[in-house]
Amino acid sequence: MSTARTMIDRFRQRRIISRDNRAINRALAGAPTQAMRDEIAVIAQRRWIS
Known part of the structure; x- marks a missing residue:
């Protein structure tokens, strides 16, 4: 795999992770109960395990 392709894949992965983290933070902020x-939080943790 070329170096440029690897860099693009890393950038794309970071962008996806950031987007997912923002979505989780919005869900946590909007949750009406503890x-x-x-x-x-449990669901967010499980997505990194699998």
């Missing part, structure tokens, strides 16, 4: 915030 139980929902806990559930969102």
Whole structure:
């Protein structure tokens, strides 16, 4: 794989991770109860494990 392609893939991956993190933060901020915030946190943690 070329160096340029590797750099593009890394940039794209960072952008996706940042977008996902912003979405999680919005969901946490908008969750009406602590139980929902806990559930969102569990789901967010699981996406990195799998």
